[in-house]
Amino acid sequence: MDWVYKNRRVLLWALALLIIAALAWFVWEKLHPAQPVTGESQHQAETTEGVALAAKNAHITLLESQLTEAAKQIAELKNKPPVTVVQTVPVEVVKTVEVERQKSGADFAIVTEPKNPDKQVDLKQVAELSADTAVTLNQYNVYAYRKVIRGVNIYPDWAESVKNAGPRIREVSFDVSQRITKDGKYLGVVGGYNFKHEEVRIGLRYSF
Structure with a gap:
């Protein structure tokens, strides 16, 4: 003290x-x-710039490698049946997309118009369409999880810190984990050293 x-x-x-x-x-x-839903053209969504814009609107920071990965995945999905197709009345578009995004656990979503890949989707304009207008959009959910995460863990020895009127460390460990699912689950290894018991510790780490 x-x-x-x-x-x-x-x-x-x-x-x-x-x-x-x-x-x-x-x-x-x-x-x-934050705006977790961004409307873009299909071509824009397939670029790192398009993904970066959507991430910025959602207040999400992504590494360049994450932007590249997301853009590549969107481009690959272009010729496949989309995971989510939004079919609803105009005024409910953003709400419907947001519900689907939250259900998937994604950090943000990009919506495009499948029939007009060059057309920029303006969600405000879509919401102002007449109620009898059928709206069909592709939704791409993006997850802000790194492929690899690293961590350093420091465990103070509180009893010794109080006794010696200064910080004392009991154990230090370092871990490296690889992403194993797109929704942010990781599996990795952890290694550390316990100074009090003079022990080396090695184990597995599962993060979710």
Whole structure:
């Protein structure tokens, strides 16, 4: 506890900065709400730029490799029966797409018009069509999961930290996992060292 008392000013400043950052993020999110559904042309959806635009609208950050993978998958699905075809009245399009996106667990969705691959889908214009207009769109759900994830885990020894008035580490481990499903399940290996018991530890990690 002496360490906490001696560094109380630094800790209080750090806490204040965290609170300010959290408030700033909350205000920004309110002023710029995420749009998880983006309308595009089929050709645009098959490019990394098209996927990047949809990700940006959804406030999702993707690596270049993820953008390339998603664009490639959309292009491959072009000549196959789509996983999701939206058939509904105009005013319900966005709502229907969003329901399907949430059911699939995807981070965002791109919708295109199958009969007009060069046509840019404007969801606002679609919603303004007359109620008796039949709307058919292809929906591509995109998952923001990396192929490989790595992690470093540090386990403090709280009893020793308090006793010695300073941080003490009990164990450190490192893990590498490969994505095994498109909805974000991973399987990998983890290795670590326990300083207190002087043991090397190796195991498997399943993340979901």
